[in-house]
Amino acid sequence: MSAVIPIQLDQGCSDAPVLLERGQREVFCGLTGIIWLHRKMQDAFFLVVGSRTCAHLIQSAAGVMIFAEPRFATAILDERDLAGLADAQDELDRVVQRLLERRPDIRLLFLVGSCPSEVIKLDLSRAAGRLSERFMPQVRVLNYSGSGIETTFTQGEDACLAALVPVLPISIQPHEPELLIVGALADVVEDQFARLFTAMGIQRFAFFPSRRSTALPAIGPQTRFLLAQPFLADSARALEDRGARRVPAPFPLGAEGSAAWMQAAGAAMGLSAERVEQAIAPARQRAELALAAHRALLAGKHVFFFPDSQLEVPLARFLARELGMQLSEVGTPYLHRQHLAEELAWLPAGTALSEGQDVEKQLDRCRALRPDIVVCGLGLANPLESEGFTTKWSIELVFTPIQGFEQAGDLAGLFTRPLTRRQLLAA
Numbered sequence: 001m002s003a004v005i006p007i008q009l010d011q012g013c014s015d016a017p018v019l020l021e022r023g024q025r026e027v028f029c030g031l032t033g034i035i036w037l038h039r040k041m042q043d044a045f046f047l048v049v050g051s052r053t054c055a056h057l058i059q060s061a062a063g064v065m066i067f068a069e070p071r072f073a074t075a076i077l078d079e080r081d082l083a084g085l086a087d088a089q090d091e092l093d094r095v096v097q098r099l100l101e102r103r104p105d106i107r108l109l110f111l112v113g114s115c116p117s118e119v120i121k122l123d124l125s126r127a128a129g130r131l132s133e134r135f136m137p138q139v140r141v142l143n144y145s146g147s148g149i150e151t152t153f154t155q156g157e158d159a160c161l162a163a164l165v166p167v168l169p170i171s172i173q174p175h176e177p178e179l180l181i182v183g184a185l186a187d188v189v190e191d192q193f194a195r196l197f198t199a200m201g202i203q204r205f206a207f208f209p210s211r212r213s214t215a216l217p218a219i220g221p222q223t224r225f226l227l228a229q230p231f232l233a234d235s236a237r238a239l240e241d242r243g244a245r246r247v248p249a250p251f252p253l254g255a256e257g258s259a260a261w262m263q264a265a266g267a268a269m270g271l272s273a274e275r276v277e278q279a280i281a282p283a284r285q286r287a288e289l290a291l292a293a294h295r296a297l298l299a300g301k302h303v304f305f306f307p308d309s310q311l312e313v314p315l316a317r318f319l320a321r322e323l324g325m326q327l328s329e330v331g332t333p334y335l336h337r338q339h340l341a342e343e344l345a346w347l348p349a350g351t352a353l354s355e356g357q358d359v360e361k362q363l364d365r366c367r368a369l370r371p372d373i374v375v376c377g378l379g380l381a382n383p384l385e386s387e388g389f390t391t392k393w394s395i396e397l398v399f400t401p402i403q404g405f406e407q408a409g410d411l412a413g414l415f416t417r418p419l420t421r422r423q424l425l426a427a
């Protein structure tokens, strides 16, 4: 009898150790999520209950958008509120009343908590309940926290969607599975995905958040949800609490990631792999072709990720597997092992992973490794450029449509551009 020879499966970074760091951080708070959420949810308004600091943050993050009468604002807590001289709940009622009179187009109002509102323990959920009672059915009022104490950058979207889940209607569809795509995607990406699902033969699918609050998707035990973004831990838990089940998949970045994501969607809806492949093949080929040109420039180059959006692990996987880049370090604000299981298995074994931040130590590691390109926030980008590093502003990866086949080339372009620019300037 021959002995069984154990087969060593390459599990990538599934069980890899992660450097946990806690210290000074260079990240946004969750309020910044409002910038893309208000564009996606076209009849919603986001009222931050915070300080002038919060108003300044939103204004600078939104850039020129603030001149287009956007659907967000800050109710500024002043000294009287902070000292308890005024009843903040009464003040808030007055502000909301004035706002809804001025903007009758609003159907969904979010009261967004901030560090100051949390520190003085202003009960925004009570306020939301009271105001909802007063303004329903015209306007529903919900609340979530986007504070820097509780949330980092994209976690603001997670908190917002998690607040919406309890008000989603109950699906009356009896037994057939229905597919829910979770995570705010650019409209153009959403339309492309919808076309591919239809080509695959999936009829019962919906996107969450929906563009209008009057058309929220219904959910129930037959709902299978597929995350389109890696930072939705609380939303996923809230959906599971309502009986929906998550479909495990890597995230739809690059040709390979998008194909695997589509395959997961098809399998959850009972379709064969061949059927899905047939529907996605032309788009997949276009994506692979678009990537080839970038691969020539990026292959072998070293990339270092500072933590920012939780998109770092899927992005690193895409850069390593589809463009041949070397990963110096992949930093992420939070590492959700379960939601990232497929991604971690795809990362090259031995990749240096870090969670959280101690910015000075991380800068030292980055300087020692001298990567060809550093992905980091705006606060670090120019100082690192002045030290001779090539940087990519990570915020662009959140604001630009990067998911799906048609965007794969554009996504690679976000990394080739800074390298090409540096070459041109050096020439």
Ligand code: SF4
Residues within 6 Å of the ligand: 029, 030, 031, 050, 051, 053, 054, 055, 057, 113, 114, 115, 116, 146, 147, 148, 149
């Ligand atoms: S919520 Fe907190 S971290 Fe964010 S801008 Fe306001 S004070 Fe700053």
